[in-house]
Amino acid sequence: MILFTILLSPFVVGTSTLPFFVNIAEAQTTEETQASAGVNQREPKRLALVVGIDDYPENPLRLPVRDAELITQQLELVGFEVMLIKNPTVGALEEARDLFIEKIQQSGEDVTALFFFAGHAVQFDGHNYLIPANSNIMPAPGQSAREPGKAVFRDRAVDAQRGILDYLNESGASQIIFVLDACRVNPFNPQHRATINVEGNGLAAMNAEPGGPDTFILFAAEPTRVAFDGVDNASNSPFTQAFANAISKPGSTLEAVYRQVYDQVKETTEGRQRPYQEGVLFRFTFREAEVSPELASGQISFTSGEAGVSPEFVSGQTRLLETGLERRQYDVIRDGADLLKQVLETKSINEIQKAAEAGDSESQYLLAIAYHVGQGVATDPKLTAYWLRRSATRGFSRAQFAYGQRLYWGWGEIEPNKAEGFDWWLVAAENANGSAMLEIGDTYRLGREGVPNQDFTQAEKYYNQALSIGHLEAETHLGHLYGMKATTAKKQGDTDAFEQASKKKLVYYQNAADKGSSVAMYELAYMYRYGDYVEVDLPKAIQWYKKSTTAGNSTAAEELANLYADESKTGLGEPQPEEAAKYFRIALELGSETAGVALADLIKKGKVTSKTPDEALNLYEQALANGSLRAASSLSEVYLKGELVEKDLKKAEQYALMALELLAMTEPDSEDAWPLYIRLAAYNLLKLYQEEGLQPAKPELVNKLVAQVGPLDGPMKRFTVPVACGAVTSSFHVYTWDWELDEPPTDAQFNWVKEARGCEVPTDVIESFQKLYKIARENNVSFSELTVYALGQASKKKGASEEEEAGNEQ
DSSP, X not given: OEEEEEEEBSBOOOOOSSTTOOOEEEEOOOXXXXXXXXXXXXXXXXXXXXXXXXXXXXXXXXXXXXXXXXXXXXXXXXXXXXXXXESOOHHHHHHHHHHHHHHHHHTOSOEEEEEEEEEOEEEETTEEEEOOTTOOOSOOTTOOOOOOOHHHHHHHSEEIIIIIIHHHHTTTOSEEEEEEEEOSSOTTOTTOOSSSOOTTSSOOOOOOOTTSSEEEEXXXXXXXXXXXXXXXXXXXXXXXXXXXXXXXXXXXXHHHHHHHHHHHHXXXXXXXXXXXXXXXXXXXXXXXXXXXXXXXXXXXXOOOOOTTOOHHHHHHHHHHHTTTOBOSOOOHHHHHHHHHHHHHTTSOHHHHHHHHHTTOHHHHHHHHHHHHHTSSSOOOHHHHXXXXXXXHHTTOHHHHHHHHHHHHHOTTTOOOOHHHHHHHHHHHHHTTBHHHHHHXXXXXXXXXXXXXXXXXXHHHHHHHHHHHTTOTTHHHHHHHHHHHHHHHHHHHTOHHHHHHHHHHHHHHHXXXXXXXXXXXXXXXHHHHHHTSSSOOOHHHHHHHHHHHXXXXXXXXXXXXXXXXXXXXXXXXXXXXXXXXXXHHHHHHHTTOSSHHHHHHHHHHTTSSXXXXXXXXXXXXXXXXXXXXXXXXXXHHHXXXXXXXXXXXXXXXXXXXXXXXXXXXXXOTTSGGGOHHHHHHHHHHHHHHHHTSOOOXXXXXXXXXXXXXXXXXXXXXXXXXXXXXXXXXXXXXXEEEOOOOSSSXXXXXXXXXXXXXXXXXXOHHHHHHHHHHHHHHHHTTOOXXXXXXXXXXXXXXXXXXXXXXXXXXXX
16 A cells, blocks of 8 residues: 655635635546546546645735645646645544545545645644644734644644544555645744744654555655745745646656655755655656657657768757757748758758768758758759658658648648648657647547547547647647537536536646747637636736737737727727737737738728838738738728828729639638628729729629629628637627628628637527528518617627628728
8 A cells, every 4th residue: 555645834725704614626537537648547546635724814824725726736637536625624624534535435445545735734742733724723923922732733733644644544545645835934933934944843754654555745845844935926835836847747756756846946945945755755657658768868869861971960960950859839841941041050051962862861851941942942842842751751750740741731832631641740749749749639639631530539648748748839739629628518518527628728728828838828818808717807818918929929919909909898998009009010020911901900090100101001012912812902992092092993993803813712711701801892893883983894793793792882780799719708790781692791701700710600690690681682671771670679689789880891
């Protein structure tokens, strides 16, 4: 039998308004979750009792409840079934202990039991007493007091050894882990507030029972030393934060956990606090490593060259490329080109080609990139494919991943081959390429071509493999996965599954954001902006948007700009156009393809001052050069109205016709596919022909334009309808006008919301617009006016309301 005990200083428990009431939350962990989180199913069942107490009116603490919540989250992620208890009285704590012991006894012979405590604890007469809430043992801050007698501790506190550990010894658990993060202050010596190590004021040593289960005991600080409670703005104690980090890492054996906790706490507290362990470092792993030790450590090497390749060239290049082990999301073209440029600073393209021809796999990869981007050689798709494949077949994982990308997505002027591309990802993943693991996981998560069907279990398996080698975006993708699980649970009405999936999503995003993932930061901003599992908090959303932007995320910068520009009630109240322009410009610098048009629109409307007279026009032209349909439509309007430039009807027609041509090349899930952009181009053309008297360059289009646009002076109305975006119900603006096509104009808008935003409009809302359109056509009345009439009184029931006269010129 094995017992592992961890002791945390102060007790922390959620405050209750009822005497002796304690909230005990049991989180069930399924076998699927355990397996996917890197938990070995052959190990014992995992049960934990986590206690946090900060409700000490006479001597309050800040962090213990937060610490208990953090440990609960991390234990659940590694397969523990956790009983969390916040701010219990002595009776409630003993009751929770008894329930926990009963749970262990009912779970069979193979159980790992873990106890974690955060709160006040006091050493008296060689025993460590855990102080419950409302015990009235602690002195008030700033007051010196004599320690109570032994009888007081026995009646109002819980002996950690006799009242917890001995019970676990007799519970039948096969393994026990006991952790104490306690004694952060010496309550009977107010001069000692755990800011320095103090001899004689900490907890006493504890011992496992001889002949009993193997026991591991972990203290936040050495015996007789006080634990550090953290700086004023800390979210958790140094020990708890270190312990949470350690148990979440792949390959987290007891020995590895203790070493990491010791090192991190010592470093964080500048040597003032050093964790301490008692008992046995028995065989137990919180999260299994999913990649072989040889791959994870980089001990497996790939062929780096043959005769004719200089050792200096190969060794220097190998260090640059980190052969075989990818730890971050990898963009084949951008990052490959950057690496090529670095090598070309010391080596010529001829030297690279010579090494490639001699069989060096890394040089073959770099030469393929050179042929793709035209660096030092002329671009050649065939030679790109040739050298990528040669490098891939020689075992270079980046080339394997890149070749898979080329085949799966069809870049390089070839037809996609999903099956073969996916197979190359599998090969790259076997060679420890984290980006390939994430692509495979995404394919299973989304049910993309290449796999039999959508499979969350397989997706989680590959995401965890990427996490096991330290990939920086693995937890971001796990957050995406649990977001989809939460959405599915919500649709099915499974409240418990929704709660568990949402909690894990939040934890994964927080972990990834802490590691620097700009995507995870963006997702957290979204959650706080729209109240996805958390309370709506716009200041916190803005904070995460800014962090994501600083980390290089152009989408975050653009969303922040949109938020500042928002004039509706869902925005900040008062629009801040100059701030919007600032972040649109940042988004442009970060590579956004859509921020330029949005910024140009602000300038055109006179909301912000342009930096140069032609800034807006140049922004439109730059976007059009990149194939932007929206930019073409906007330029058509600019020349039609004479905004920013002199009125020019021929140019207005030219740009509108460009927009129609670009429609055929526009992906349905892109921003440019928003139906009102192409509608604006069609409207401008019809206005040119019917009101401005311009002779059509393409007369055959006129009848189609009439059918698509309807009367130029016809009403256009805007309505707000509910949409379900993942687990969040939000609002969306939909527009109506009178055209001559068979389906209502709302259908295309609802389809775009689904394709481009991944959101769903309720079926009854869609059908309501369709029925109204049918009635309008049958009775030869205005669809827009009928919709206003029909929905005016039913807005609350149907979730749609007319907001304003939208006007025809969008």
